[in-house]
Amino acid sequence: MSIKINYSNKASSKISANLVLFSNEKFNINGLKKYLSSSEFSYINDLLKTSDLKKNLFVFKLTSKKKIVLVSIKNNLKISDIENLGAEFYGCINHGKNSEYFLISDSIANNHDNFLGHFLHGLKLKSYEFKKYKTKKETRVISIHVLGNKNKPSHQKQLKFKALEEGTFYARDLVSEPGNVLHPDEYAKRISSLRKDGLKINVYDQKKLKKLGMHALLGVGQGSIRGSYLVTMEWNGAKNNSKPLAFVGKGVCFDTGGYSLKPAKFMEDMTYDMAGSATVVGLMKSLALRKAKINAVGVVGLVENMVSGNAQRPGDIVKSYSGKTIEILNTDAEGRLVLADALTFTEKKFKPKFIVDLATLTGAIIVCLGSEYAGLFSNDDKLSKQIFNAGEKVEEKVWRMPLHKNYDKLMNSKNADVQNINYVGGAGSTTAAQFLQRFILNKTPWAHLDIAGMAFSKYGGALNSGGATGFGVRLLNQLIEEHYE
Secondary structure: OEEEEEEEOOOOOOOOOOEEEEEEOOOOOHHHHHHOOHHHHHHHHHHHHOOOOOOOEEEEEOOOOOEEEEEEEOOOOOHHHHHHHHHHHHHHHOOOOOEEEEEEHHHOOOOOOOHHHHHHHHHHHHOOOOOOOOOOOOOOEEEEEEEOOOOOOOHHHHHHHHHHHHHHHHHHHHHHOOOOOOOHHHHHHHHHHHHHHOOEEEEEOHHHHHHHOOHHHHHHHOOOOOOOEEEEEEEEOOOOOOOOEEEEEEEEEEEOOOOOOOOOOOHHHHHHHHHHHHHHHHHHHHHHHOOOOOEEEEEEEEEEEOOOOOOOOOOOEEEOOOOOEEEOOOOOOOHHHHHHHHHHHHHHHHOOOEEEEEEOOOOHHHHHHOOOOEEEEEOOHHHHHHHHHHHHHHOOOEEEOOOOHHHHHHOOOOOOOEEOOOOOOOOHHHHHHHHHHOOOOOOOOEEEEEOOOOOEEOOOEOOEOOEEOOOOHHHHHHHHHHHOO
16 A cells, blocks of 8 residues: 655645545634535534534545545644644545545645644654565555645655655564564665665675674674674765764564573564664665765664574673673673674764664563653763653653663673673663663763664554554654754
8 A cells, every 4th residue: 555645736626526624623614615515514514513523633424435534733733743643644544445635735724834744744654564475465545635835845845754754664664574584684785775875885794793803793693594794874964074973773683582592472573673773774764865964874783693503602701892701691682792892883983973772672671661662871961852852752752761880780790891681680771771881982972772662563553553663763863853964
């Protein structure tokens, strides 16, 4: 199923096909008379008098070939409210075969900048489906013809929304792929294909990683027949040589837990243990497509955590890229090992303005925050506040959690510089973040987003219909647009 949106300046007189009109929050339709016949106006007006006006929209079926969708624009709407309204509209029109709607932009009496752009953006985000492996293909098309001279998003804003949608959908596609298809070898190839969008891509394979000394990352993937990789994506959109913004993602394409084996129940969901990396890839694609005026770099570590005769064992000690040694007490605490090498590498090679990493890192964050907020851990108050506010605006919410030097003692190892889990118990997400912080060596502003509860939704959310959410692409794009572009 696809959504096609066309814009036209032609006069929006009375139309005999499906119609989309906008009213104020009291559903006053007096100003809409010119778009309706007298009988249509009377019919709708009479129904509204006996209806629950707390609703956001109504669908009036007039004939077998015509219905009118009336959308109420409440006062003081936030951007996320407008996008959610667009998603709700999609829910009303997403049925039956091919359908066509004429949306009258001139009927929007709202002073919110770019109302229609955000409304249609919400509709598009909600329409995403992953049906690649269905043998019976659907070819449904919903066509929306935007008519009128007013309130239409500019061509530049249309391109920005399209880039953001494509980046989000790309992230969702990656997370939705099964593990036998999107293993590290294939994932590295797909990222390499983004060179066509203008990104500079470098792929570090096992031979190069071994030479660099990335044994924390390599240790996680050594039990798999697939390769392990670190892939960098660079976008140079600023006219100067300013320090880049850096985004780092955990890309564990499938996580059995290794010898610290996960339970069989729900292990199939571990295909989305690479969602942090998918967010970074989707964000970088979006920045390139919209020609963002910043310098940015995305870094992802791609591995598969499997059980074999060559797999990492509990009790092993590895030397990370930073030079610090790590005792592996639990092979299912693997994402932090991948990120440890990726973080130090990013800081050392690119000397960024800040680093934000994303990972489906701990089940503990789901116990704490459920599926409403991602956990935010940071060494920088300014960056934390910016991320928090950006999340509120696009409704990809984060909640800041504590870091403190006293947690370090829980991660100190008797046999190495650090151990990869806290065996005492408690503070599972915080101690994981505390572990990561040790691999930020030069006090670079850094934030860690634990998105374990946000990357995948069984039941769907406001702007997704279930499955991969692409959480973080829109959040980080908002952070960039608002503060760094």
